[in-house]
Amino acid sequence: MSLSKRTLAWSAGLSMIIAGAWGAVLAADNPAHLRHEAMETVQESFKPLRAIAVKETPFDAAVVKKNAGTILEKLKEAHGLFPEGSGGGDSRAKAEIWSDRAGFDAAMKNAQAAATAMAAVTEEAAFVPAMKGLGGACKACHDKYRLPEQ
Amino acid sequence: MRLPSRRTAAAIAFVLAVAAVAFLWLTQPDPLPAAAIPAHTADRANGEVLYHAGSCFACHKAAKGATNPSLPSGGTPFKTPIGVFYPQNLTPDPETGLGRWSELDFVNAMTRGLSPDGRHYFPAFPYMAYRAMRVSDLLDLRAYLMSLPAVKAMHPPHSVPQLGLARRGVGLWKRIALTRLPFIPASEGSDTWKRGAYLVNAPGHCGECHTPKSWLMLEDLSRYLAGGPHPGGEGKVPNLRGLLGRKKYKNVADLTLALQNGEELGYEDISSGGMAAIQENIAKLPESDVRAIAEYLLSLK
Numbered sequence: 001m002s003l004s005k006r007t008l009a010w011s012a013g014l015s016m017i018i019a020g021a022w023g024a025v026l027a028a029d030n031p032a033h034l035r036h037e038a039m040e041t042v043q044e045s046f047k048p049l050r051a052i053a054v055k056e057t058p059f060d061a062a063v064v065k066k067n068a069g070t071i072l073e074k075l076k077e078a079h080g081l082f083p084e085g086s087g088g089g090d091s092r093a094k095a096e097i098w099s100d101r102a103g104f105d106a107a108m109k110n111a112q113a114a115a116t117a118m119a120a121v122t123e124e125a126a127f128v129p130a131m132k133g134l135g136g137a138c139k140a141c142h143d144k145y146r147l148p149e150q
Numbered sequence: 151m152r153l154p155s156r157r158t159a160a161a162i163a164f165v166l167a168v169a170a171v172a173f174l175w176l177t178q179p180d181p182l183p184a185a186a187i188p189a190h191t192a193d194r195a196n197g198e199v200l201y202h203a204g205s206c207f208a209c210h211k212a213a214k215g216a217t218n219p220s221l222p223s224g225g226t227p228f229k230t231p232i233g234v235f236y237p238q239n240l241t242p243d244p245e246t247g248l249g250r251w252s253e254l255d256f257v258n259a260m261t262r263g264l265s266p267d268g269r270h271y272f273p274a275f276p277y278m279a280y281r282a283m284r285v286s287d288l289l290d291l292r293a294y295l296m297s298l299p300a301v302k303a304m305h306p307p308h309s310v311p312q313l314g315l316a317r318r319g320v321g322l323w324k325r326i327a328l329t330r331l332p333f334i335p336a337s338e339g340s341d342t343w344k345r346g347a348y349l350v351n352a353p354g355h356c357g358e359c360h361t362p363k364s365w366l367m368l369e370d371l372s373r374y375l376a377g378g379p380h381p382g383g384e385g386k387v388p389n390l391r392g393l394l395g396r397k398k399y400k401n402v403a404d405l406t407l408a409l410q411n412g413e414e415l416g417y418e419d420i421s422s423g424g425m426a427a428i429q430e431n432i433a434k435l436p437e438s439d440v441r442a443i444a445e446y447l448l449s450l451k
Binding site: 043046047049050053054092094131132135136138139142143146147148149150 | 377380384385386387388407411412413414415416418421422423425426427
């Protein structure tokens with residue numbers, strides 16, 4: 001049996017579309033990918049806060065509340081995205097997340113509490129301590145449970 | 151089985167004896183002469199700066215359960231691919247610390263990798279970098295350590311296979327390693343830049359992790375500070391070259407803030423893989439020194 005060039009081209013094209021769609025479905029369901037995206041948003045939301053901390057921009061309670069709120073929401077989202085077995089590969093998650101789950105959960109809760117405290121800041125004097133609390137909570141968790149660059 | 155003839159046995163014993171003598175000869179310690187230590191009035195404040203620049207405390211921190219956890223009484227396990235090391239007590243306790251070390255002992259340890267009784271240190275202790283430190287700086291650092299409260303802290307022996315033989319064998323490695331020129335301070339460039347180069351290369355020993363190592367466990371200078379596999383075995387150590395070009399930091403002020411504050415200001419690249427502890431030490435340096443480090447690092451293309 002011989003296949004025409006046209007049939008071949010069509011089936012090749014079709015299988016590429018199916019494979020691509022399947023890849024997108026996989027990525028959308030992949031907790032490592034999703035938590036990475038959530039953490040990227042956290043990092044983005046940190047930037048306006050850092051700008052205030054280093055006095056590049058003036059203190060603005062509304063900006064603080066908005067960004068701290070996003071950080072809190074994304075931290076909660078990310079916290080739910082560490083199912084057993086989702087480490088390895090390109091993920092920077094360390095095995096300690098699952099071998100010391102209680103410690104990891106406490107560190108994550110700690111960061112969420114710090115974000116909540118930051119969202120409640122209305123005065124400039126309270127901002128820098130809140131920033132150190134929040135950044136310190138991120139740092140403590142990253143020091144223990146995250147690999148350096150992969 | 152037939153035993154080897156007396157002649158064969160004698161020949162084997164002879165070859166082994168020659169090999170043993172050659173090994174002992176090749177691995178002899180090569181300490182500095184006493185004349186290498188100049189007369190010097192120690193500056194403890196400078197010693198403290200160097201103590202933080204070298205992040206001594208990151209490895210020599212007190213073991214769990216120590217009464218004063220802020221002192222470098224050592225003993226926290228340091229895991230490497232060849233085994234687990236228990237770093238030296240750096241407080242001036244005479245029995246377990248540096249209390250009985252002379253200035254010459256200290257400089258020999260830092261620049262020749264030798265203990266006061268003439269044994270080789272494993273290069274997990276970064277004397278390849280420290281040997282580029284000025285002797286006056288080393289004496290200041292010693293004076294600072296000797297001014298700390300003495301802590302008695304005994305540590306287990308390093309957990310390395312064939313510890314005694316391996317330790318002596320380090321002498322063979324030194325035969326090759328120490329023929330390399332140490333970092334030589336640049337004669338050109340701004341004073342800040344030169345200060346940064348010295349801090350990064352000599353006390354700071356950044357290259358120990360950030361420069362990949364060859365199979366001989368020597369830094370691959372063609373990839374100076376270019377990052378590579380993490381010595382702890384998991385993940386990678388970031389590349390410190392082209393930080394500006396890759397938009398990791400905006401300018402010297404930005405990297406200075408990052409080194410001073412780390413993730414407390416949201417600089418999240420600086421907390422993983424053990425860097426958090428290093429950053430905490432760097433943060434204790436005078437701002438001018440942190441800025442010097444930043445200026446030097448950002449100049450690396």
